[in-house]
Each structure stands twice: as structure tokens, then as C-alpha cells.
Amino acid sequence: MKLEICDVSKQYKDKCAVDHANLTLTPGVWGLLGANGAGKTTLMRMIAGIMKPTGGEIRYDGIEIDTLGEKYRDIFGYLPQEFGFYPGFSVQDYLEYMAALKGIGKKETKEKIQELLEIVSLTDVRKKKIVKLSGGMKRRVGIAQALLNDPKVLILDEPTSGLDPGERMRFRNLLSEFGRNRIVLISTHIVSDVEYIATCNAIMKDGKIAAVGETEELVKEVEGKVWNAVLDMAEAMTYETKVPVVNIYNREDGKTVLRYLAERPVISGSEPADARMEDLYLWMFPEQGKEEVR
Missing domain, CATH: 3.40.50.300 (P-loop containing nucleotide triphosphate hydrolases)
Structure with missing residues (x-):
């Protein structure tokens, strides 16, 4: 077939x-x-x-x-x-x-x-x-x-x-x-x-x-370009217009984890993250914004 x-x-x-x-x-x-x-x-x-x-x-x-x-x-x-x-x-x-x-x-x-x-x-x-x-x-x-x-x-x-x-x-x-x-x-x-x-x-x-x-196979394109940064909420919000943000979530300790895309880390203390399809999607369609990825 x-x-x-x-x-x-x-x-x-x-x-x-x-x-x-x-x-x-x-x-x-x-x-x-x-x-x-x-x-x-x-x-x-x-x-x-x-x-x-x-x-x-x-x-x-x-x-x-x-x-x-x-x-x-x-x-x-x-x-x-x-x-x-x-x-x-x-x-x-x-x-x-x-x-x-x-x-x-x-x-x-x-x-x-x-x-x-x-x-x-x-x-x-x-x-x-x-x-x-x-x-x-x-x-x-x-x-x-x-x-x-x-x-x-x-x-x-x-x-x-x-x-x-x-x-x-x-x-x-x-x-x-x-x-x-x-x-x-x-x-x-x-x-x-x-x-x-x-x-x-x-x-x-x-x-x-x-x-x-x-x-x-597809997500290999964004391997090494996905990062997590742990920040205070106020600081995390300042990066929303500076880097392509995949998502932001709050931890129980009051800190905020910001997941973003970049060729290299742009936020101090950033750690590499495993790539997923939503990361590839936003890498290919940055104009769509994170509201498209649910």
C-alpha cells in the first residue's frame, strides 16, 4: 500500500x-x-x-x-x-x-x-x-x-x-x-x-x-541548540524578546526554568537540553511563537 x-x-x-x-x-x-x-x-x-x-x-x-x-x-x-x-x-x-x-x-x-x-x-x-x-x-x-x-x-x-x-x-x-x-x-x-x-x-x-x-532523525537538526536556564521570574521575562523561547515553567523553589533556542548559550548558567519536535518546529517557524506549540 x-x-x-x-x-x-x-x-x-x-x-x-x-x-x-x-x-x-x-x-x-x-x-x-x-x-x-x-x-x-x-x-x-x-x-x-x-x-x-x-x-x-x-x-x-x-x-x-x-x-x-x-x-x-x-x-x-x-x-x-x-x-x-x-x-x-x-x-x-x-x-x-x-x-x-x-x-x-x-x-x-x-x-x-x-x-x-x-x-x-x-x-x-x-x-x-x-x-x-x-x-x-x-x-x-x-x-x-x-x-x-x-x-x-x-x-x-x-x-x-x-x-x-x-x-x-x-x-x-x-x-x-x-x-x-x-x-x-x-x-x-x-x-x-x-x-x-x-x-x-x-x-x-x-x-x-x-x-x-x-x-x-528530524530533531538532530536542533541538537546542541536547545538550552535550559534557571532564573528568577522577573529576569526570565526579560529574555522573552531576546531569544526564541520554547516555554517557561516555575519550579517549587520559586525559580523559573526558561527553555530557549540558540546556536550557543546566551544566558549565563544555561545547560544543554534534549531536543524535541516542538524545538525543531520553533526553529523552523520562529515567527509562529510558542503559542502554536501545545
Whole structure:
């Protein structure tokens, strides 16, 4: 099983949203990381067949997805950033409607919806209208519809938006299990969503695939550039505009630990720290600031 993105571009009148992207996805969980505006959503819409590339091809097992047509849609699941639904739809109505569009039989639909509602913890609100649900619950409805046809290729665009920490943890565990023999691609700028479950990560910047690799391989770029400094709170705050700060946390002894990025230590007493994906993200996207890394 293989999904190939071959020299894919998307050009608008005055902007190149995706610029000659190349990526080969194999079974497992893949993270697609990048700042807002990096081209992630455009690339995903092209993988989903919703948008046509200006150039290049997307192939599933060697066959271009437009040629596969319905066969590709049968094995494909997609959760966009925003999914549409009729205002009068209950959770049950919506999932039954989506199952019908996906060509799933009535008996299988009933069993699958029951299973998915339990997985995403929505059984108690199955008769409730989607418009009356919280943002996190709506997101879980979207996740359920993406899984209805037990897809071999699952594409999720910012899937944990609106989920609380507990929901995000359960969702990550679900995807980790689901991705054992399927291709799962998660687009996000929340590094923790993919740091521990992704088999591999692709980093997108300015419409290009800037780096691809396992977490341990990718973070080598910032090894020796991550530092911890122990300071008084007042002193720590003075460095927020002087160095790229990853995070700041307070210790029980009243001291503050400031984690920052630099080619060499710039704060007296700084100690080297082990590099993580959030450090690499901020190294590559310093303009995003630490609020993007959760």
C-alpha cells in the first residue's frame, strides 16, 4: 500500500500554495507539520481529490487517483478543518446520511455507527442535533464520519481542534491503533498531536516539503541548540524578546526554568537540553511563537 505525491503543485493567480511537493506515504501514522499558510490544507484537498493539482500527480498503488475514481473514494476517509451538515441533522441522521453517500449497506451502517459512537464517546447524544453540540463534540462527529467506511487511507486536517486534553489523548491512541496497517496523515501545527504516535513526519514550509523523517532523525537538526536556564521570574521575562523561547515553567523553589533556542548559550548558567519536535518546529517557524506549540 502506497500513496505517492509526485511533484505536485497548486498555483493560484498570485500565489503558489503548493510548490513541487514530493512525498511517499506508506502504512503508519504520518504527521504533516507546518505553520498556518504553509500549504497543508491545499495539499490535503488535492490528496482527497477535491482540488486538482496545477502540476504533478497523486497515485495510489501506482495508479493516478483520478483514474481510480470511485475505487479510490471507497478506501478513502477525510476530515476537513470544517465539515458541513444540514442544520436539522442529529448525530445519527448525519452518520446515516454519510454512510449512504459512501455506499455502505444498511445493516453494516447500523453496526458501524454504534461502534464509532462508542469509540468517540457520543452514544448519549446520538439523537441530539449537531448544531447544539460543543465544538469538541462536533469534531468527534467529524472523526466518526471519516472512519465510517473503514478507510485504508485516512486524511485528517487539524483533527484535534476544539478537543480537550483528555479527548486528544484518546484520539491519539485511537489513531495509533488504526494506523497499524493503514495510511493515516494528520495535518496539524500542534506538535504534541503527532510527536509520540507518528511513524514519520513531513514538515511543510512555504508550499514545499522541507523535511521528511522519523522524529529522532528530524530533531538532530536542533541538537546542541536547545538550552535550559534557571532564573528568577522577573529576569526570565526579560529574555522573552531576546531569544526564541520554547516555554517557561516555575519550579517549587520559586525559580523559573526558561527553555530557549540558540546556536550557543546566551544566558549565563544555561545547560544543554534534549531536543524535541516542538524545538525543531520553533526553529523552523520562529515567527509562529510558542503559542502554536501545545
